[in-house]
Structure formats: C-alpha cells, structure tokens
Amino acid sequence: MPRRIPWIIKYRPKKLADVVNQDKAKTEFISWLKSWLAGKPSKKAALLYGPAGCGKTSLVEAAANEFRLEL
Numbered sequence: 001m002p003r004r005i006p007w008i009i010k011y012r013p014k015k016l017a018d019v020v021n022q023d024k025a026k027t028e029f030i031s032w033l034k035s036w037l038a039g040k041p042s043k044k045a046a047l048l049y050g051p052a053g054c055g056k057t058s059l060v061e062a063a064a065n066e067f068r069l070e071l
Contacts, residue, residue, distance in 0.1 A: 013062045022055050033063055 013019045019026055029048065035041045048056040064071050 013058050014065055016059075016062050016066050019055060019059050019062050022059060025055075026059060029059060030063065033067065037067065 016026065016030065025048070029046060032041060032043065032046050036046075048060065050056055061071065063069070
C-alpha cells in the first residue's frame with residue numbers, strides 16, 4: 001500500500017523564494033543565518049514565534065534545503 005503524505009507537507013515550500021507573505025521574517029532570519037554560518041552571529045540563536053500555520057517550520061526547512069544544512 002502506498003504511503004500517503006498529508007498535502008500540507010507534500011506541497012511545503014522547498015526554496016526560500018517559495019515562502020510568501022513572510023518577507024520581514026525571511027529577511028531577518030536569512031541575515032542571521034548567513035552571519036551564523038560565517039561564524040560571526042550577533043545572537044547565538046534564532047527564535048521564531050507566531051501562531052500555528054504562519055510558516056515558521058516551512059521557512060526553516062526551506063532555508064536548510066537551500067543552504068544544504070541538516071535539520
């Protein structure tokens with residue numbers, strides 16, 4: 001029997017360009033991530049917060065995919 005994947009996971013953004021309506025969060029998170037990867041972060045960690053379904057996990061997974069990072 002084929003495995004069924006929920007559509008919300010199947011169609012989750014794979015690239016940062018696919019993440020929409022989160023421009024400010026995306027800009028700030030990617031800026032922090034690039035500084036962290038360079039070894040010069042202004043903060044040691046990033047905390048994403050907001051209501052369920054606003055795109056926190058999708059943003060992190062898309063960034064990890066683009067920067068080839070392990071989750």
